[in-house]
Amino acid sequence: MSNPPLEPSTTKPVPVVLDVDTGVDDALALMMAVRHPALDVRAITCVAGNADVDQVVTNSLAVLDVLDAPDVPVARGAAQPLLEVARDARHVHGADGLGAQGLPASSRTPFAGGALELLRMTILDSPEPVTLVPLAPMTNLALLLRAYPEVKDNLAGIIAMGGAAEGGNATAVAEFNVWHDPEAAAIVLGSGVPVTLYGLDVFSQVVVEAETYEALRQDPDPAVALAGRLLAHSHEVIRSDPRVGHGGLIGDAGAVCAVAEPGLITTHRWPVHVALAPGLTRGQTVVDRRYVLGEDAVHGVDSLGHLVDVAVGIDAEATRDLFLTTIGAGPQASHADDTARAVQR
Ligand code: RIB
Ligand code: CA
16 A cells, blocks of 8 residues: 655745756756745755756756746756766757757856755755755765765755656666666665655656647746746657657656645655666666565565655646646646647547
8 A cells, every 4th residue: 555645745835955957847847846835945956967067057047047036046066977977868858958948048156165065054054854856866965965964864855856666768777867877866765864756657647738838838927938848848859658748748847746745646665776787777766566575585685775755656637737837827727738638538
């Protein structure tokens, strides 16, 4: 039986730090986080992933400008994974990481101390525990936890977009954020900080139909119009997938929705093992869903993973509508979605 939904977020805004590789869907996640009243975005840290880290910083700052966001500190983090070489996702996010939106460069300047220092001070200086929301390869978080383990005492938890119980996208079995830096993911999952994995199993369910995102593109709010263009880009990329190709994915923004409203997802606490051996399975998150003792335990084979709350279900329509309403798209956009789906039936 899946765990009951986590307690809804308290009335006091939840202090969060987003770690991003902006990124088409990271941009949608930034919109969701900055505009949701239950989230108090304390910092944004950037890491190599979808694009190189300097492009990620540029993209994140530019999106904050479009959002007319408050002066949230943004910092540059790791330019490479711990062991691997950086392998970007330009075939998904475009050469500039944002699907060539042509956003003007921001006049905002990144935090001079870098991501690790921004993470360390943001967490240790917070009067209440901080929730980390990695939406990218977990290189920054792994380095943080190794360099400053004391931060664990003031972390409420980690809600990570990463991994999958079934299948992959970077490879047949590995999800991109884990595949990009498997060692970092293993360090984070094994850190002892409570981890919820918002993996591909739920990530791939939250779709905004073309009729809706086309309406967003006409919105007078430049952030909503940008969301429409980003969703259109996402749809072009996944159009060939019969399971999700009927619209654009909100992607990482869904993980932020789950932070704001934990009841949107259902989770199950299972051991998760990150496959590190070179070869086909490297970067796979092996989710151990057995209920009966296996021979590995009986014969002392150390194949058990780290206990993680794996997102096994999501109210995809409610998540989509929360995203649309939060960014300011208004109810008509989600209604258009339902109309589009009704027509399809
Ligand atoms: O596998 C999807 C994840 O990889 C998302 O976070 C996307 O932005 C990329 O980072
Ligand atoms: Ca991402």
